[in-house]
Every structure is written in C-alpha cells, then in structure tokens.
Amino acid sequence: TTPLLKVSNLKKTFPVRGGIFGKKVGEITAVDDVTFSVKKGETLGIVGESGCGKSTTGRTVLRLYEPDSGQVEFEGKSLLALGDEEMRRARKDLQMIFQDPFASLNPRQKVAEILEEPLIVHKMGDAKERKAQVQELLRVVGLDKSHAGRYPHQFSGGQRQRIGIARALSTRPKLIVADEPVSALDVSIQSQVLNLMADLQEQFELTYLFISHDLSVVKHISDRVGVMYLGRMVELADRDELYRQPLHPYTQALLSAVPVPDPEVKKERIILQGDVPSPADPPKGCAFHPRCPHVMEICKVERPAFADQGGGHFVACHLMDRS
Ligand code: SF4
Numbered sequence: 001t002t003p004l005l006k007v008s009n010l011k012k013t014f015p016v017r018g019g020i021f022g023k024k025v026g027e028i029t030a031v032d033d034v035t036f037s038v039k040k041g042e043t044l045g046i047v048g049e050s051g052c053g054k055s056t057t058g059r060t061v062l063r064l065y066e067p068d069s070g071q072v073e074f075e076g077k078s079l080l081a082l083g084d085e086e087m088r089r090a091r092k093d094l095q096m097i098f099q100d101p102f103a104s105l106n107p108r109q110k111v112a113e114i115l116e117e118p119l120i121v122h123k124m125g126d127a128k129e130r131k132a133q134v135q136e137l138l139r140v141v142g143l144d145k146s147h148a149g150r151y152p153h154q155f156s157g158g159q160r161q162r163i164g165i166a167r168a169l170s171t172r173p174k175l176i177v178a179d180e181p182v183s184a185l186d187v188s189i190q191s192q193v194l195n196l197m198a199d200l201q202e203q204f205e206l207t208y209l210f211i212s213h214d215l216s217v218v219k220h221i222s223d224r225v226g227v228m229y230l231g232r233m234v235e236l237a238d239r240d241e242l243y244r245q246p247l248h249p250y251t252q253a254l255l256s257a258v259p260v261p262d263p264e265v266k267k268e269r270i271i272l273q274g275d276v277p278s279p280a281d282p283p284k285g286c287a288f289h290p291r292c293p294h295v296m297e298i299c300k301v302e303r304p305a306f307a308d309q310g311g312g313h314f315v316a317c318h319l320m321d322r323s
C-alpha cells in the first residue's frame, strides 16, 4: 500500500550571508538527501541533537520551506508539484504543532478565535457550526468550553499546548508534524500531553511525524524512529529494534547516554570525541567520521549509502558492508 507520506532524497540548503551588504558567502546544508516514509496511522519519530536538521525536515515536508531538491509525496501525489492555491487547500490535511505554544498562539486572540480561524480559512461550516466545532475541539483536548473566551496568557504551559493541539486538529488533518511538542513543558506535564496525542491519534486516525531531541519521549510515542546527524538520516528502524539493537555508531552513542531504569543492566557510556562539526563545512565521506570510534579509511572519502539491512532497518554506515 502507498504510504501516507513519502519523502525521497530531500535536500534543503540555506545561504550564509556576511559583510555589510549581506552577500552570500556560503551555504548550510540543513537537510541532506533524506529519505523516509510514514504509514497511515503510525508515528514516525525523528530524533537528533539540536541543529541536526530534524525541524527543517519537518518544515520542508510541509512546504513551509521549499526544498532544493528531492520529492515529497502525500497520498501518492507530489506536494511539490502543487500551485499556491492547490497547496493552500492541501494544508487542511497537513498541520503542525510547535514547540512553544505561547509563541505560536496570537496573544491578542481569544481561544475561540484561535480555534475558529483555520475553519474560516478553509471555509468549513457556517458560524453556528464553527462555534459548535470550537467547543468540541476544547472538549477533545481536555479543556472546558468556558475557556473559549480566555486569552493564551491565562493558561498554563500544558493547557496552551492543548490549545495548540486543538488548533492543529481543527481542520481534521491526516498528517500532523509535531516539532518538539513537549520540550517546553515540565516533565510531569509531558506524559499527559503525549498520552493526549496518542488518544487523539486513535480517535481521529492521525499520522504523526514527531520531532524531538529527547530519546525517551520519542521512544514513548513512536512506532518507528529515524536518527539524524548533521542533516542526514543515519538510521531508521522499528522503535523496539532501534532501542534494543542500534546499528549505527552514532545511535549507539546517543542511546548509551540514556539512563536505564534497571540497575542490573550494565551499560557502558560511549563518549564521543569532539563536537558536532559545522553544517556549513560538513566532513567528507561519512559526516560522522571525525567522531566515530569505528572509523575506517573508506569512511573519510565515501559517503555510506542509506541501505535496508533487512526488515526495514535502514543504516548509513560502511560497517554494514562487512557483515
Ligand atoms: Fe563510523 Fe565509518 Fe560507519 Fe561513519 S561509515 S559511522 S565513520 S564506521
């Protein structure tokens, strides 16, 4: 069956400007040849350190940024081929939840207006129907209809993210890109919001692209997980397989830093040398090679292919050629 979302060889660069005239002096490759797909009803987690290109991937998928090259297909059709008007209509099916609900909610709008706006934009229902829909949205995210007349600052962080989620849900989308949706929240509130997202996914048959730097959050919510490093997808597998048996040295290092609840399980922390290099000047070959404990000569010159090692476990690493 066709995946709901298929992303192939996606590339996105940004110019680096310098000097008083803001001349282009270089370029950052934020997303470099990224390929993955998301099935209907599943959650694909994308994890990686800050600056690895995961947010840019999410935004480029929704065409909030135009990619340099590559393909984005939604329900088997190219999103990139759509004209402005068609894209505007397609946005009804494609919504986004942001990290900072406060920054993404207009402080001068009442909650009712915030939730009604997408319905007006997409010409969904008359005034009476929209009002009923706003109340329904508040109910499904666990807020009260009496909240409709309040402003964003009158809510707690967790409640504001519920409003952000309600807004994303308002047009009955099929795909939601959630970019660090719980990272700004207290740990005690995070699981409530994650559980809400999981409930809503079931109730409304949603598909999530869930972006986070937090390995435990991603583990909690995802069916499959992709790991990004310096703009590249380095590993992608079923959640349990990835966490139990990571194959890429970068994933192994990342996971070795996550504390395990069981004190009987001895885990050796893998300490990586150096910092993440600048995306304006990524290392040749495998971008991870200057920090990799298993680096070989080929890694410095040849970029490893992102290849299926069996059962949809994709890895970009030359070590895979040897086993
Ligand atoms: Fe390490 Fe080489 Fe694999 Fe890159 S390709 S992760 S440098 S072993």
Ligand code: MG
Residues within 6 Å of the ligand: 050, 051, 054, 055, 180
């Ligand atoms: Mg980000």
